[in-house]
Amino acid sequence: MRRWIMHVDMDAFFASVEQFDNPDLMGLPVIVGGQSDRGVVSTCSYEARVYGVHSAMPMMEARRLCPQAVFLPGRMKRYQEVSREIMTIFDSFSPLVEQLSVDEAFLDISGMELLAGSERDIGFKVKRSIKEKTGLTASVGIAPNKFLAKLASDMQKPDGLVVIRAEEAEVMLKPMSVRRIFGIGRSAEKSLLQFGIETIGQIADADLGILRKALGNNAALVKQLAHGLDDRPVVNDYAAKSIGKECTFEQDLHTEDERRHAVLDLCGRVGWRLRRSGVVGYTVTLKVKFASFKIITRSITAEGPVAYDEEIFALAQKLMQSVKWSEGVRLLGVSVAHLEPANAVPVLNFSEDERLGKRNQAVDILKAKFGEDIIKRGF
Incomplete structure (x- = not known):
């Protein structure tokens, strides 16, 4: 049986809930977060992202970049309520759901295609169920493992659906920036650049000894990911703890x-x-x-x-x-x-x-x- 992992990520979740609950906000830049100058952005709508606003940005900077935005303090109880509806939908599609946050989860849908159609069909059904139940859009990535599924869900945001097959993964990864590998930040990228490594394909082809100099003990794992391999299971027993x-x-x-x-x-x-x-x-x-x-x-x-x-x-x-x-x-x-x-x-x-x-x-x-x-x- 072929392994299929789905990663579902709600699009601009907090801001999208606000826009759905108040249609007057549709099409406007909406920024949710702490309202003081010392506060931070929790989420912003895609209309605000055009101006360079992003989550975790200081609110003062967000106001400078997009002064015309609608700034909201957020309603966590409402977001949690919608999140529970979404997680219930996930549970109806798979017995193995690993919730990562209020708006994001992995689902193991291996074998489900025998009951619900192809893996792409299942992705569309999940997206449609979320839209019908909550009025919100989600981006879905489907692949043989967690790494590729999460990468796929980010490739066509918002409202995207991307399927990556095992046989095409390594070729697709080859030209991508090393930053697309989970956990590679600016520090690790800088270390890799010292050895002329800029792309995931170059990591895959690199000598393990060179990678160890740049990445330390994580070198072998990173090289494995660069080949599109990741054997982590979807686990739902830790998510609630x-x-x-x-x-x-x-x-x-x-x-x-x-x-x-x-x-x-x-x-x-x-x-x-x-x-x-x-x-x-x-x-x-x-x-x-x-x-x-x-x-x-x-x-x-x-x-x-x-x-x-x-x-x-x-x-x-x-x-x-x-x-x-x-x-x-x-x-x-x-x-x-x-x-x-x-x-x-x-x-x-x-x-x-x-x-x-x-x-x-x-x-x-x-x-x-x-x-x-x-x-x-x-x-």
């Missing part, structure tokens, strides 16, 4: 420094738990309980897996910028969800990841020997 830590304070926190120190400590504790459990995660959630007992949560999904304290804190800081700190804080919590076994992740952040790894490993050794409270990180 999370690892987190929260703290109720004896006295309410009122200053930015107090909150940052508290969140930094929580990120260190969560990172320690992730690494001790041998998992990585994709979605970081910040929980805040104010002095009035009002509770809010904010979440952000990373492009790649996180497990190190610094990575978690960087995302938590972005979430903190989206919170209106109008009163004292009684409780703070940090959690990481959409977990995956660390050894199932093909690529991390290469040289920078190795530096983070060594620092975190040193901290982990101390914590394992003397307990979790033996060391705290500073800014």
